[in-house]
Amino acid sequence: MQKIVFLDRETLAPQITLKRPAFAHELVEYGRSAPDEVASRLQGASIVITNKVAISADVVAQVPTLRLVAVAATGTDVVDKAACAQRGIVVSNIRGYAVNTVPEHTFALMLALRRNLIAYRDDVLAGEWQKSGQFCFFNHAIRDLGGATLGIIGEGVLGQRVAEIAKAFGMKPKFAAHKGRGDMGPLYAPWDDVLATSDVITIHSPLTQATRGMLSSAEFRAMKKKPLIINTARGGLVDEAALVAALDEGLISGIGFDVLTTEPPAPDNALMRIANRPNVIVTPHVAWASDEAQQTLADQLMDNVAAFVAGHPVNVVS
Known part of the structure; x- marks a missing residue:
C-alpha cells in the first residue's frame, strides 16, 4: 500500500482530473499546505506530490518513509534535491506539457503591449472614441511584430517554440548566449548584442543561483532599443x-510579467505599484495554465508516480 499525499491540489484547476493509480494506494489531497503543516501531513507517506509547497531538508529528515517527490511542475527549486539525494529519494518533474500554453501567453503579452491594446481599451471605455469625431484615433503608438528583433533568453523547449512562432510573425529571433559566457556556438548571439539590438526580450530560463537577478540596472542600461521585457519563466530572474x-527612466518601453519574485505579491511589490499603467501587464502566474496543458500535466504527473512504483522511474531530476 502506497500512501500518496498531494500537498497543494488547488494549484490545479478543479476541472482537471487526476488518474487514480492501478496499484494499491491511499491518496490524500490537501487544497494547500502551510510550511508548518508539511511534515505532519506527510507522516507515513511514501510519495508526496507538490507544486509550490517546499520540501526542505528539515521535512525530508522528519519523514523517514518518503521515497518519491513528484513535482507537479517543471521547475524543482521548491525541493532540497541534495537532501533527497542523500536519502535516496527520487525527485521527478513534468516536461513538455507547456509547449503551446506558455509561448501563446508570451505572444499575448507581446501583442497587447506592442499594439497598446490596454491603453486603447481604456480610452474606449472613457469615451475617447466618441470625442474623436471620426472612425479612429491615434492616442498611442502601434508597432508591428513583423521585422522586430526578438531576444530570447533560454534555449529550451519553450524558447525554441517561441522562436518558431516569432518567425511566423516575421520577427528576427536571437538566442542570447548565457550571461558571462563566450562563444557558445552558432545558435547563440552574444549576450551584450542581444541586449543592445532587441525590440522585445522574452525570458524562458530556469531559476538557479547563476540566473537569479540576471537582468538588473546594468542590463537595462545596455538596452539601446528600449525593448519590451516579457517574463513567463520565474520572477527571481529579474x-x-x-x-x-528602468521603465520610469525610459530605458525600456513596457513590461509583460506573468511571474513575480514573491507569489502572491505583497501590496508594496514594485510591479504591483505600477500595474495599472497601460504599458504594464501583470498576470497571476497563469501562462502555463490552459485547460489542455493542465490536463496533460496531471496525466504525466500520475504516470510519473506509476512508473516509480513499477520500478522504472521517469523524468528523474538529478
Missing part, C-alpha cells in the same frame, strides 16, 4: 525594483 526604475 530585479523588480531595477525593472520599474
Whole structure:
C-alpha cells in the first residue's frame, strides 16, 4: 500500500482530473499546505506530490518513509534535491506539457503591449472614441511584430517554440548566449548584442543561483532599443525594483510579467505599484495554465508516480 499525499491540489484547476493509480494506494489531497503543516501531513507517506509547497531538508529528515517527490511542475527549486539525494529519494518533474500554453501567453503579452491594446481599451471605455469625431484615433503608438528583433533568453523547449512562432510573425529571433559566457556556438548571439539590438526580450530560463537577478540596472542600461521585457519563466530572474526604475527612466518601453519574485505579491511589490499603467501587464502566474496543458500535466504527473512504483522511474531530476 502506497500512501500518496498531494500537498497543494488547488494549484490545479478543479476541472482537471487526476488518474487514480492501478496499484494499491491511499491518496490524500490537501487544497494547500502551510510550511508548518508539511511534515505532519506527510507522516507515513511514501510519495508526496507538490507544486509550490517546499520540501526542505528539515521535512525530508522528519519523514523517514518518503521515497518519491513528484513535482507537479517543471521547475524543482521548491525541493532540497541534495537532501533527497542523500536519502535516496527520487525527485521527478513534468516536461513538455507547456509547449503551446506558455509561448501563446508570451505572444499575448507581446501583442497587447506592442499594439497598446490596454491603453486603447481604456480610452474606449472613457469615451475617447466618441470625442474623436471620426472612425479612429491615434492616442498611442502601434508597432508591428513583423521585422522586430526578438531576444530570447533560454534555449529550451519553450524558447525554441517561441522562436518558431516569432518567425511566423516575421520577427528576427536571437538566442542570447548565457550571461558571462563566450562563444557558445552558432545558435547563440552574444549576450551584450542581444541586449543592445532587441525590440522585445522574452525570458524562458530556469531559476538557479547563476540566473537569479540576471537582468538588473546594468542590463537595462545596455538596452539601446528600449525593448519590451516579457517574463513567463520565474520572477527571481529579474530585479523588480531595477525593472520599474528602468521603465520610469525610459530605458525600456513596457513590461509583460506573468511571474513575480514573491507569489502572491505583497501590496508594496514594485510591479504591483505600477500595474495599472497601460504599458504594464501583470498576470497571476497563469501562462502555463490552459485547460489542455493542465490536463496533460496531471496525466504525466500520475504516470510519473506509476512508473516509480513499477520500478522504472521517469523524468528523474538529478
